[in-house]
Amino acid sequence: MPTKLSKKPVAVQERAPKLVDTKLVDAKAGDECGISKLTPEALSLMADFFKVLSEVSRLQIVCSLKAGAKNVTEIIEETGLGQANVSKHLKMLTQAGVVAREQRGVCVYYRIANPFLFELCDLVCDVLTMQVEQQSQQLQQLSRLRQNR
Amino acid sequence: MPTKLSKKPVAVQERAPKLVDTKLVDAKAGDECGISKLTPEALSLMADFFKVLSEVSRLQIVCSLKAGAKNVTEIIEETGLGQANVSKHLKMLTQAGVVAREQRGVCVYYRIANPFLFELCDLVCDVLTMQVEQQSQQLQQLSRLRQNR
DNA sequence: TCATTATATTACCACACGGTAGTAGAAGAC
DNA sequence: GTCTTCTACTACCGTGTGGTAATATAATGA
Secondary structure (H helix, E strand, O other): OOOOOOOOOOOOOOOOOOOOOOOOEOHHHOOOOOHHHEOHHHHHHHHHHHHHOOOHHHHHHHHHOOOOOEEHHHHHHHHOOOHHHHHHHHHHHHHOOOEEEEEEOOEEEEEEOOOHHHHHHHHHHHHHHHHHHHHHHHHHHHHHHHHHO | OOOOOOOOOOOOOOOOOOOOOOOOEOHHHOOOOOHHHEOHHHHHHHHHHHHHOOOHHHHHHHHHOOOOOEEHHHHHHHHOOOHHHHHHHHHHHHHOOOEEEEEEOOEEEEEEOOOHHHHHHHHHHHHHHHHHHHHHHHHHHHHHHHHHO
């Protein structure tokens, strides 16, 4: 007999509630912004921010805006993504405050809202480069060990 | 007649292919790590990195490890998450290279693999704080405008 | 007015993922 | 040996989301 359970009532999932706008750091330790002192609300905000940047298509769009503001058609051309798709991603990026929207006649131009974003991306890039280098070093060590015996 | 389309063959989706380990920056501009010079592979790597940090539960785990290495049971107690859940997240965090695993007897201890991570989180925290402040300022301006007329 | 261009929205599908219960396995304790 | 504890894994459900085609809307031009 297969161990197949079906139609069992699934318990309510343990998700964090959405926040609106409350305090972001626990009161105790001054204005320091260490992650360990964050309230669950702030963590949720942070997770949402990361989520926006966690898709290749959206990163492509961000990249294409590094050189300066572009309208939707230009973004579509540069990224090769579909129109509806780009529109959806731009909406998400706008709502997240990553890009800013500006209508000029028929066209709508988008630009990076906060240049700080690139600083952040560069930092991530550094971390990833470090990781890749570490990995390749470990691989080299491993293959040297296997040759020596 | 309802405009209901059903059972239409859906075209192959335009997803970026997974990478294994190729060059991360386009050759042209030296070793500078600006995001605009990244190959699609590097963008995918970057997206994956952000995705790992885009869930509240995983951020909670990262937070709980800021004070130092902890075993799984301790993490469960501190975060209040389910055991299977924590185990799954820890696996993901380990594979992403965010945390490191170390077995000590029966227990398994996890720690943050690269303290750089906190620097990054602090930066994000700054950006978010900035955004929240901007938003609240704009709201204040708006309400002032509405009072004045 | 009608056609065209640019952007947004909707409905839909396939798939990924978070959470859970249950199970498995490994290491000590007895 | 058996029992307990700790961790990992599997199967499952529900939901979220990326992509697409089709449609809607709005501005401009003929």
